[in-house]
Amino acid sequence: MNDKRSIETNDGRFLVVDGAEYPASDYDEGEGPVYAGDGQHAPFVVFDVNAQRNIAGPFDNIGEAVRVMNIIVLCGVGERAVA
Numbered sequence: 830m831n832d833k834r835s836i837e838t839n840d841g842r843f844l845v846v847d848g849a850e851y852p853a854s855d856y857d858e859g860e861g862p863v864y865a866g867d868g869q870h871a872p873f874v875v876f877d878v879n880a881q882r883n884i885a886g887p888f889d890n891i892g893e894a895v896r897v898m899n900i901i902v903l904c905g906v907g908e909r910a911v912a
Contacts, residue, residue, distance in 0.1 A: 834866065834895065838902050843878040846894045875901065 835845040848868030856862065864874060864883075872887030873894035885901065888894040 836898060836902055839905060844898050845876050845878060846873055846891060846898055847876045848873045848891060
């Protein structure tokens with residue numbers, strides 16, 4: 830299984846695992862996480878670069894987010910399923 834944080838799907842979409850830039854304790858009350866491709870903190874999401882939106886998550890750990898991203902690719906989930 831691919832353990833990288835980005836992958837191209839068979840239909841040409843690019844999926845990435847984004848993490849929060851800072852730990853949850855660094856955010857003010859009511860403020861949500863700022864996601865980034867190099868973010869190392871939970872929560873983690875699967876982001877569709879082409880659609881410019883999160884398509885799965887949030888996940889408590891990066892391994893689970895990568896696993897789900899790979900399942901999306903292996904199952905051939907197309908844009909219609911995340912639109």
